[in-house]
Ligand code: SF4
């Protein structure tokens with residue numbers, strides 16, 4: 001009985017604990033490489049895998065870099081500022097990692113081959129998986145604030161405050177865009193949402209789904225402090241933000257937590273809009289589901305890296321204005337559009353109607369977005385430079 | 390009317406072009422292979438970085454001439470301390486944002502490269518673990534004595550001490566400067582020569598003018614006095630003419646007050 | 660590791676969190692202890708298979724309310740956490756008495772409903788499956804008026820707050836402009 005329970009727990013959690021940290025290590029390398037190439041540099045290309053203790057190594061385009069970074073992080077000195085609150089300074093990195101790790105369990109990833117039989121193992125079978133996801137990622141904010149406050153450094157505190165303001169603001173459009181999917185599927189369960197999109201019925205192919213996906217993706221960028229929303233760690237303004245005073249392993253934990261949160265929220269985006277594990281060949285081979293899921297997550301991460309290499313950082317007021325004056329009204333409108341589209345389709349099942357609804361909702365959403373953009377831009381004047389040019 | 394978000398996509402296209410291009414277009418990748426490897430001479434241990442000019446050249450000439458790292462002190466041809474340009478005026482020390490320069494002035498003056506006797510730095514330390522390579526010291530130095538080196542191989546096994554570059558580590562010849570930053574060095578030397586020429590020309594002109602001025606002086610002084618007296622005589626009538634306008638004009642009376650002090654300053658400087 | 664052990668662990672965590680929140684003189688520490696209490700409570704709800712309440716507990720209390728309190732503290736001069744907040748013991752007796760009374764008033768009806776051997780089922784039947792769907796139907800059907808009134812009230816409060824905040828700001832700006 002207990003042995004079975006332990007076995008089940010291990011079967012459900014260990015794959016997650018292997019897959020995602022491995023992906024983290026590879027992503028740091030891919031990110032550095034990609035950013036370097038975008039800037040016409042080479043990127044890390046030296047560290048390889050040593051073959052013998054006396055030299056000779058397999059270079060593999062610097063693939064050994066994550067391992068080298070990890071070892072370096074582990075052996076670095078742990079510096080705690082004199083004025084810091086030692087307990088909170090110690091707890092913050094751990095607290096930032098826990099929610100990110102925890103929410104991985106809510107993703108519709110089941111590993112059918114692990115326990116031999118066909119019934120799959122999952123860490124959580126919750127009806128409210130989606131809303132649980134948001135509740136628990138919200139706790140990340142507290143860890144960030146804790147780090148900022150405990151460091152007893154103005155830059156850290158500023159970073160922490162920025163992080164709170166940003167995460168609280170962007171959580172609203174994030175949740176509202178997810179509400180659309182929940183509303184259409186009629187369930188908060190991630191597995192049901194995945195089931196509703198089987199085949200090619202991905203929600204991103206619907207106008208409201210596309211709008212919601214874009215809003216969700218922007219919100220996700222802000223929520224995980226990714227560029228162009230990386231104000232809490234804006235190195236040109238506030239050093240490193242909330243983890244200014246962190247070094248060594250604690251810093252590594254923050255880093256890990258941030259990337260795992262990225263994977264988790266990309267996973268949720270894939271679940272909600274990109275058909276979860278749907279893809280060619282899943283009917284015959286069930287493990288392909290996991291493959292497709294992770295592939296889609298990787299593509300989203302790739303887009304995040306690409307955006308990081310492209311966009312400059314926003315200003316604080318622009319950041320707040322964008323969330324409250326653009327994303328929020330648009331996501332509320334999107335809920336209405338989705339509701340109407342769904343009702344009309346429900347009443348009338350002809351293809352012609354659905355095409356008309358499809359086009360009409362695209363036009364409404366685009367016009368609304370454009371109008372909001374206009375309204376928000378009304379006061380923005382072209383920039384004048386005092387010293388430049 | 391532009392499509393919403395087209396700016397972002399345009400930017401992404403640019404970065405994509407750079408990303409893909411860097412794999413096919415060798416011209417794009419300007420990065421050199423690591424300098425030590427190029428010379429096939431890896432340091433035995435950390436801290437074996439070269440301090441001598443000749444040795445550093447193998448390092449600094451492998452990077453582009455526009456790169457810069459930490460400051461160095463220039464001296465002209467000859468014994469370093471006999472030709473060092475720095476006069477220990479300590480302007481750079483004061484201007485350096487992170488305060489990483491430490492200078493001690495020599496006690497007596499010394500003549501260098503034909504210039505008139507000046508102080509020289511008895512100590513000149515730059516803590517490169519603090520320096521942020523901002524080049525402000527270079528900008529402010531009135532004697533073109535401090536410029537940026539491009540040496541990058543600086544790792545040391547100790548946390549303190551070895552990253553504190555002493556005066557003798559910092560002293561580099563102008564020839565070396567020419568080798569690592571050819572464009573900048575020739576532009577700088579041309580400017581120095583121009584300034585020198587202009588100064589000499591000015592000196593000559595000033596001497597010539599002095600003679601003239603001496604003659605004209607007695608004349609003009611008399612004239613000025615006459616003018617002043619005339620003005621003083623006319624002035625008292627002005628305020629009584631326009632009493633109501635005075636209150637509105639008060640702010641505008643301030644700016645003219647400052648120019649009157651400036652000529653005085655100039656006069657005293659000369 | 661059965662439910663009882665889990666219950667006692669969660670209960671201990673919650674009570675400890677609450678006690679620390681009350682006794683701690685450092686305000687920020689107090690808030691985080693309060694958050695521990697909230698999360699412990701969410702765990703207890705989860706143990707009772709009331710998922711949705713648990714998630715709302717985390718979302719609203721640990722997420723929103725906690726951050727609100729932190730923001731409020733940030734606006735005071737206690738940010739540093741150095742100058743400990745002085746808790747006066749005046750009136751603590753009456754406070755304790757009142758909270759005890761409230762506690763008992765809430766507890767008594769619950770105690771009466773505890774199933775015993777003679778009376779094995781609770782008096783009122785609880786909704787058998789407390790899924791989110793059921794909850795949603797309940798909120799929309801029988802309790803719709805209540806929800807709407809609450810929503811209206813909250814919106815009014817929000818608008819009022821914005822007006823109050825803006826009014827002060829606008830007049831200040833005017834003064835500055837002069
Ligand atoms: S380097 Fe230049 S600015 Fe600095 S002390 Fe020497 S002469 Fe003065």
Ligand code: SF4
Nearest residue numbers: 485520521523524526
């Ligand atoms: S480069 Fe900047 S930081 Fe470095 S010594 Fe010069 S002024 Fe100081």
